[in-house]
Amino acid sequence: SQTIHQWPATLVQPVGSPLSLECTVEGTSNPNLYWYRQAAGRGLQLLFYSVGIGQISSEVPQNLSASRPQDRQFILSSKKLLLSDSGFYLCAWRRQLNTEAFFGQGTRLTVV
Amino acid sequence: QKEVEQNSGPLSVPEGAIASLNCTYSDRGSQSFFWYRQYSGKSPELIMFIYSNGDKEDGRFTAQLNKASQYVSLLIRDSQPSDSATYLCAVSGTASKLTFGTGTRLQVTL
Numbered sequence: 697s698q699t700i701h702q703w704p705a706t707l708v709q710p711v712g713s714p715l716s717l718e719c720t721v722e723g724t725s726n727p728n729l730y731w732y733r734q735a736a737g738r739g740l741q742l743l744f745y746s747v748g749i750g751q752i753s754s755e756v757p758q759n760l761s762a763s764r765p766q767d768r769q770f771i772l773s774s775k776k777l778l779l780s781d782s783g784f785y786l787c788a789w790r791r792q793l794n795t796e797a798f799f800g801q802g803t804r805l806t807v808v
Numbered sequence: 809q810k811e812v813e814q815n816s817g818p819l820s821v822p823e824g825a826i827a828s829l830n831c832t833y834s835d836r837g838s839q840s841f842f843w844y845r846q847y848s849g850k851s852p853e854l855i856m857f858i859y860s861n862g863d864k865e866d867g868r869f870t871a872q873l874n875k876a877s878q879y880v881s882l883l884i885r886d887s888q889p890s891d892s893a894t895y896l897c898a899v900s901g902t903a904s905k906l907t908f909g910t911g912t913r914l915q916v917t918l
Contacts, residue, residue: 799851
């Protein structure tokens with residue numbers, strides 16, 4: 697069966713510090729991978745998605761970036777965090793176009 | 809115009825009643841449609857998906873799709889307090905993008 701791992705579960709970071717969130721998927725190959733952010737009481741904002749190694753589509757440039765160094769690994773990064781980067785970050789995968797997506801447990805990031 | 813729109817609610821229904829949740833989307837090329845449930849502080853979990861016009865039933869849940877009107881809905885019959893959550897509509901098109909609405913908060917009252 698397929699599983700998705702996302703860590704850490706919670707993170708408190710000072711303004712201006714770097715960020716690295718990692719997501720890995722097990723039990724499948726060549727998944728579509730997604731990073732979403734959810735501000736408190738708000739919907740899911742698509743940040744990045746990837747259909748293959750090294751292929752990243754950006755929806756919200758801002759000060760975030762994403763990388764996919766391996767088939768089942770998706771990393772979200774920032775060089776300098778802003779207060780507005782606080783939120784619930786969710787990684788998701790799906791098998792192929794137009795199938796359902798499955799989410800990791802999320803990372804709650806608080807920038808102070 | 810937002811790509812996927814939902815009424816934020818809260819939608820309040822008494823226990824045992826039918827809850828009706830609605831979603832509209834802007835991309836006429838959209839091909840697949842999903843409903844997720846999200847409890848506070850948790851990640852979304854899939855309830856149903858629908859690809860074709862018409863109704864699709866799964867237990868107490870019915871998804872309805874009307875591509876001509878660019879409208880998708882979710883009916884929850886015999887609503888239970890445990891159904892109280894935020895319901896997210898998601899739409900996928902010809903690209904690999906999967907876009908979510910802002911969600912509708914449902915409250916089932918005793």
